[in-house]
Amino acid sequence: MPNSEDTSNTSSKDQQDQKDRRSQLNDIKSNVGNGDPTMPGLCKPGPSRSNPPRLISMTEVLETARDVSNMAIAHEIVINSNFQIQKVESPQNSLERRVKEIVHKAFWDSLQAQLSETPPQFSQAIKLLQEVKESLLSLLLPGHTRLRAQIGEVLDMELIEQQAKHNALDIQRLAGFIIGMMATLCAPVRDEEIKKLKGLTETVSLFREIFRVLDLMKIDMANFTVKALKPHLQQESIQYERSKFQEFLNKQPNALEHTTAWLKAAAEEITNLVSSPRGNGPAVVSPTVVLNQGFMNLLRWDKDTDMYPETVLMDRSRLQELQQRVDQLTLVASILLVTSNTAGAAIGGLPGFVDKVKQVTGALVNGLNDKLEEALVAVSDQIYKEVNRALPEQGYTPLTSEQEAILKGQIRSITQRDNVIRNLIGERIHSYLKGFLSLPAPRNGLHALPGGLAPIQAELKEIGCTLGRLLHHNRMVFGPYYSGILMKLLFRESDAGMDSR
Structure with missing residues (x-):
């Protein structure tokens, strides 16, 4: 049984944690209400309205x-x-x-x-x-x-x-x-x-x-x-x-339905990641972090759904193009990593080899998402030919039949949903791109490049800078609307948890 001194110390620590958390919550709410300096464009929204949809005339349409x-x-x-x-x-x-x-x-x-x-x-x-x-x-x-x-x-x-x-x-x-x-x-x-x-x-x-x-x-x-x-x-x-x-x-008036659902999903995702491990209630999440996560989620958006956020509709085609490029770069980096693991690190130093693999892979998988398995069969055959042609030219031993089977099998398995290498590369790419959203303005080389992404670094920087520009402009335009939505999503539960104490 703990003595009275231990109990007193624990109680005092909990009270201090609650006090710190309340202070953090008030700071974030104040920033959102008065214009968050870390999130330009977020300012105090006007009165919320929940009017039902009304019929509009053809002239208004x-x-x-x-x-x-x-x-x-x-x-x-x-x-x-x-x-x-x-x-x-x-x-x-x-x-x-x-x-x-x-x-x-x-x-x-x-x-x-x-x-x-x-x-x-x-x-x-x-x-x-x-x-x-x-x-x-x-x-x-x-x-x-x-x-x-x-x-x-x-x-x-x-x-x-x-x-x-x-x-x-x-x-x-x-x-x-x-x-x-x-x-x-x-x-x-x-x-x-x-x-x-x-x-x-x-x-x-x-x-x-x-x-x-x-x-x-x-x-x-x-x-x-x-x-x-x-x-x-x-x-x-x-x-x-x-x-x-x-x-x-x-x-x-109710035309922000999809935007609300989009931000809610991002808020829940971030909240689950940063929830307090000590059980002191839900963690306080910054609106900036939620919006950044929302934009990253657009790079994994289901292209067949019509529930696209209204506030990013004008950039939908541009974001979908970025999504397609990210998917292709994920395949390219995965294939290069598999090839390097199978054929040895020597191929990385072969003149023009990486560019040749990128060219071959990009040409064969471009626009073939529905037939990716067939495309990767062709890719694996072509990569094997390139490897076996390049190695002897540089004085290395060609691949054995066993290595050939391993190389082709691992490349073709990249299509599987649970493929470890593809998922790892995908997470690293998203982590790297997310770093561009945290900067005041998109800049190159301000955060470390994860392993395995060096061959596609230039392409990723271009995508990151474009994504950062889109987010910055979108945030400046629609900040007041995001403010109203995020105030309800992030602070209603927190207020209830704090009031109950």
Whole structure:
């Protein structure tokens, strides 16, 4: 039986533990309510609402679709460092493309017929010149005052119409001015296109090509504008995306159902990992840790489910692409580890061997998740050939038939759900990637690389940096919504446990 002094000491220690835990809980709640410095974007949420779903009109549906589309475009510009506007072409044999070609041919044939009359008819040509003038003016920057005046002077539509009435219109002279102006305004990448225009003499073909190149120049100008505005867009996009999402929530108040379930699963996972071993109640979990875990779970998401969190829907395709790359890298690293264990560490030093294995594996398993067993059979055969070809070239003994059977068998067994090597590599990859989410901004080389991942380090760093950028932006935009959800998930049980004491 413990003496009174021991009992007193134990009671005092429990009281101190409860006091420390209460202080920790209050600190986290305070941070979430006032803006957690470790979790930017989390601030005190507005009043919670639990209104039932309501019927909405078709007008509201169309407005919501338009708002979501605009929000998605703004989001893509900010998130995608390689964002560019590109010309959309219809499929080669599509009905849309055939109709477009027929209409365009009829238009240019009509222009050719007018110019071939005696005297020539210029009504259609004048309309084209007006369109060219407007296109050139749209490419000018505010400081291009002199060029604006030149375009207005040479492409004076009233003067051109008078010249056409008196059969004195010199289209080739105007075309030469237009090409010269395009050469002044175009990006260097279009210099070759401009050079080709200068070699054309037939009027209809010349104007057809002028309009084609002008379309390309408009896209170039749009991309230049996007690039110039990107720093400003990055500052404004957070509030813009949040406000548009709030408008969506105003029409569908219960539209965070999947987000709540996603965060709840992450919270339960973290809570189970850090539960107090002394039985003093559930451990206090940081909202930052929960959100980080939630993002890591998206890399293992069931692709067939529709229950994707609403707050990451705009990045779903990007995250699924990252998920696919992680799965492939897991296979590559597992195969390389199995090969190294079977054939010996010597193969790691063979020139180009690792890159060759990565290339072979990536090509054979890319997009074959449903037929992975068949793919790995082909991979095992190809890896064996590469190993047996490379070893003798470097003075090593080829694999024996027993080693061949072991190598192929272990590679093919990687498809099994309980495969130790694949699960080990998968956990190490997720552990390494998770380190990128804990940094204020994604940086390379700030945390140790687990064993077995050296051959895929460059690819993992790229994925980690991309995942970190996605999380950072998402957290800044949707922090207030996560705050309301996490306050309920993390602190309701804790409050009840503390109050009961």
